[in-house]
Amino acid sequence: xxxxxxxxxxxxxxxxxxxxxxxxxxxxxxxxxxxxxxxxxxxxxxxxxxxxxxxxxxxxxxxxxxxxxxxxxxxxxxxxxxxxxxxxxxxxxxxxxxxxxxxxxxxxxxxxxxxxxxxxxxxxxxxxxxxxxxxxxxxxxxxxxxxxxxxxxxxxxxxxxxxxxxxxxxxxxxxxxxxxxxxxxxxxxxxxxxxxxxxxxxxxxxxxxxxxxxxxxxxxxxxxxxxxx
Numbered sequence: 678x679x680x681x682x683x684x685x686x687x688x689x690x691x692x693x694x695x696x697x698x699x700x701x702x703x704x705x706x707x708x709x710x711x712x713x714x715x716x717x718x719x720x721x722x723x724x725x726x727x728x729x730x731x732x733x734x735x736x737x738x739x740x741x742x743x744x745x746x747x748x749x750x751x752x753x754x755x756x757x758x759x760x761x762x763x764x765x766x767x768x769x770x771x772x773x774x775x776x777x778x779x780x781x782x783x784x785x786x787x788x789x790x791x792x793x794x795x796x797x798x799x800x801x802x803x804x805x806x807x808x809x810x811x812x813x814x815x816x817x818x819x820x821x822x823x824x825x826x827x828x829x830x831x832x833x834x835x836x837x838x839x840x841x842x843x844x845x846x847x848x849x850x851x852x853x854x855x856x857x858x859x860x861x862x863x864x865x866x867x868x869x870x871x872x873x874x875x876x877x878x879x880x881x882x883x884x885x886x887x888x889x890x891x892x893x894x895x896x897x898x899x900x901x902x903x904x905x906x
Contacts, residue, residue: 739871739905744774746793748879748899750800750842755858755880758896768799768842770897776811787813791830800845803838807857823864824873830859834881840895843881847893855881855888863903873903 750768751758772795779788793807809832817825834857843851858880865873877899883891 740778742774742776742778742873742903742905744776744875744901744903745771746774746795746875746877746899746901747771748795748877748897751896751898752842752846753896755878755882755894755896758878758880758898759860763898766800766842768797768801768897770795770797770805772796772805774901774903776903785814785816787811787815789813789828791832797840801838801841803836803840805834805836805840807834808832809857809859811859811861821867824867824870825865826861826863826873828859828861828863830857830861832857836881840881843891843893843895846895847891850883850891850893852883852889852891855891855894856884857881871905873905875899875901875903877901 748770750766752764752766753762757763772793774791774793776789776791779790781787789811791807791809791811793805793809795805795807797803797805809830811828811830813826813828815826819825834855836853836855839851839853860878860880861875862877863873863875865871879897879899880894881896882894883889886892
């Protein structure tokens with residue numbers, strides 16, 4: 678009986694993992710792939726032809742990007758979010774992101790700087806301002822089908838008020854200034870690489886007490902639309 682109960686729990690855990698993976702990563706990727714599929718041979722030739730500009734890397738005429746960005750809060754910890762064990766919370770944000778691609782190194786990576794201004798709604802109503810640097814990996818074997826990039830960002834996050842969900846979920850622990858960590862997957866159609874659909878994990882934390890003794894933080898799952906200019 679115990680083994681049967683454990684098998685049932687394992688089944689539902691796996692089922693929940695697959696559903697969340699599809700919701701936050703696979704479905705956006707399929708959407709972008711559908712946009713990239715050429716309708717005729719002329720479109721196919723245009724989509725696979727070399728371009729002066731790649732949406733995932735800097736170019737002389739388009740090193741900047743702007744993004745409209747929204748996110749949904751979760752009570753799950755970062756390691757749970759990374760394994761798609763996500764419990765949503767009645768907290769969300771919307772805001773803007775400005776990014777500057779600085780340089781390329783080792784052929785496969787880009788170094789970038791970014792600033793964010795976000796307004797929270799729901800369980801908390803503060804503003805949040807983030808400054809960070811990013812390392813972006815840009816060479817995937819399927820880039821001619823959907824131009825893909827993966828980025829990790831690290832920096833500082835300032836909230837105009839101590840975020841309520843951080844205090845509620847961590848025994849009152851929070852402070853305005855915390856560390857900021859970000860993981861991103863970006864998808865762009867090769868025929869229009871100036872546009873990209875972005876999914877992110879948005880993480881504030883005290884790094885085990887390094888920031889004012891705070892041991893907790895907050896996590897959001899984000900999605901955005903980026904334009905390079």
